[in-house]
Amino acid sequence: MSADSTPRFVIDDRERGLFRVNREVFVSDEVLDLERRHLFDKAWLYVGHESEISNPNDFHTRQVGGRTVIFTRDRRGVVRVLLNTCRHRGAEVCRERSGNRKIFTCFYHGWAYDNSGALVSVPDSDSYSSGFDRSELGLAQPRVDSYRGFVFATFSQQTQPLLDYLADATHILDQVSDLSDQGMRIVVGTHRYSMRANWKLLMENSVDGYHALTVHQTYFEMMMNLGTTPPGLDGNRAIGRGVELGNGHAVALMPELGSPLMSEEVLLERRQRRAELVAKFGEEHAIRIANMTRNMVLFPNSAIIDLNWGIQVRTMYPIAPGHTEIVGWQLMPEGISEQMQRYRIDNALSFWGPAGLATPDDVEGLEQCQRGFASTNEVAWSDISRGMKKENPAIVDELQMRAFWREWNKQITGESYTFENAPLDTGYIRSGSTATTGGA
Ligand code: FES
Ligand SMILES: [Fe+2]
CATH class of the missing domain: 2.102.10.10 (Rieske [2Fe-2S] iron-sulphur domain)
Structure with a gap:
């Protein structure tokens, strides 16, 4: 590829299996202006x-x-x-x-x-x-x-209807919402914080399985010290899948993380609720709801992270290219016992809270990236190629992030794209009765 034909923001070389993002997108006021006009003025x-x-x-x-x-x-x-x-x-x-x-x-x-x-x-x-x-x-x-109770707004009359816009993300919203037949509710209270890093870094991070074992080492060590082997880990490797959901939405799916410090009462209630889910939806869909974790990004700037023992809903918005405001809420099933509510809130605070085991570490990693972007003139491109050309990208691959970036690039530059993989992952995301394989 000659220098002249190098795309400005995203290199998506399917033949060689290489994907690169120009770091200008993290530091440029002009790009932020484009994002305001092409994403935030238009998207749901x-x-x-x-x-x-x-x-x-x-x-x-x-x-x-x-x-x-x-x-x-x-x-x-x-x-x-x-x-x-x-x-x-x-x-x-x-x-x-x-x-x-x-x-x-x-x-x-x-x-x-x-x-x-x-x-x-x-x-x-x-x-x-x-x-x-x-x-x-x-x-x-x-x-x-x-x-399913998630409310969206768009400032454009031209944007397609919400249901079309959400594409296959609806299946993940279904899985989250099917947890309780009495509905889901946001817990009163909000986590508000900001970081000295670009907002898109947190979109990437919200579906990034690759960083978990390095950045969150303390958390995994703590879990193991408590006697819980996270079932998401196979030996020392995280297992799971990355799935494109269409229109820039993507999800990282994994067998549930071990749940530390579960009391007998909480364990019993979990078993009862699981049995109710099996009776209502069948074993296959009950496993999706109750025994899988899902980290989903909804294009352009929200994420829903359901780790079974807590569900974080978050939005991120740029104040400046290197400064982001983040708001996080905790979503909870209705009709659960007080112990279960406390268990979920404790987990949410100790994992996603301002002094938790996850959020501060993530923010530190993202702020380090932003500082690294000071050398963008010398080192222009970030690499997001991991798992390209693989038939079944794992959760530690970067398909989820490429799905976001392709849509981002389409909205900003008008360059179109196709799915990287045939959307064959329907078994992971759809109920058995509607599952199909192949097709667009
Ligand atoms: S009454 Fe609202 S600006 Fe005057
Ligand atoms: Fe993280």
């Missing part, structure tokens, strides 16, 4: 879970695609995402993080909106001309849709 972005607004008038304010939004269930029960900017002169109309409110009154001049977004009150409205029409000045609302 994760907003929250319906369980967070279970009662009418519940709301949370949060950042989605760089905008502040009000995620709320209106008085009639409709889930809404309202852009938190007053139609008068721009102020945020809600300054609280969460609560239960029918009306949002702007702090600046007092315009008031109900939680369906309608402008319901303007102080001294007599001063406006007859051309001033309140009904045209409701809070703006992006397109909103949900799947």
Whole structure:
């Protein structure tokens, strides 16, 4: 390949089995600007879970695609995402993080909106001309849709419907949601943190099986010292699969990690719940739900990590090329005992928490990468080729990351791509009744 024809951001050489990403994508303001326009202004972005607004008038304010939004269930029960900017002169109309409110009154001049977004009150409205029409000045609302309680929004009218956009990621969302027939809920409380590294490094890391045994050595040693051999480990090698789910979504699947410090009560409840899953779905799907872990990235900037003993939902958003804000929530099945809830929360805190055994180590690794990118002029390309040309890429291979990067490159540059492997992994992700092999 001549220098002139070298692609700017991604080299995807199927013939030689090489995949490279130009480190410019991690440090360039221009690339971040392209991402804002081609990803965050267009894609379906994760907003929250319906369980967070279970009662009418519940709301949370949060950042989605760089905008502040009000995620709320209106008085009639409709889930809404309202852009938190007053139609008068721009102020945020809600300054609280969460609560239960029918009306949002702007702090600046007092315009008031109900939680369906309608402008319901303007102080001294007599001063406006007859051309001033309140009904045209409701809070703006992006397109909103949900799947199994996971709510997404897009700021584009052109983006395909959510179900098409999610592609085979729906099967993984099903597996996560099938855990309880009483539904899933987000635990109250949030992990918010930032890192001095590019947001895409955490997307990679969220499905990266390759780093687990090196970066998280302390965690695995602790598990073994507690007498638990993680079943995800075969000898000293991690086993499992990476699967492309379409549209940049991907998952790393692995037999469940051992669960340390499980009390008799928790063990018993686990066995009971597993038996219920077998009765409801059959053995094959019950294994997927209860005995596999799944690290999934949802393009462009969210991840769901279900390690059986805890489920982390996270989003990441760039403040600058080398600075990312991350928000993490814990998802939990409804209808479980208090001991099981405590067990899951303990695991979540000790693994993903700010002082946990996983998150700080991951962040350290990613910040080291970002510091390494200071030499991008001299060392331009990162290598993400592992497992290319393999028929069955393992969890420690990098297919999952290539799936993300190919879609990223398509959205930024318009270059199209095909799946690396025939999507033959349906047995891993679909229920037995709908499983097919081959085909697009
Ligand atoms: S900016 Fe909201 S009332 Fe003026
Ligand atoms: Fe990690």
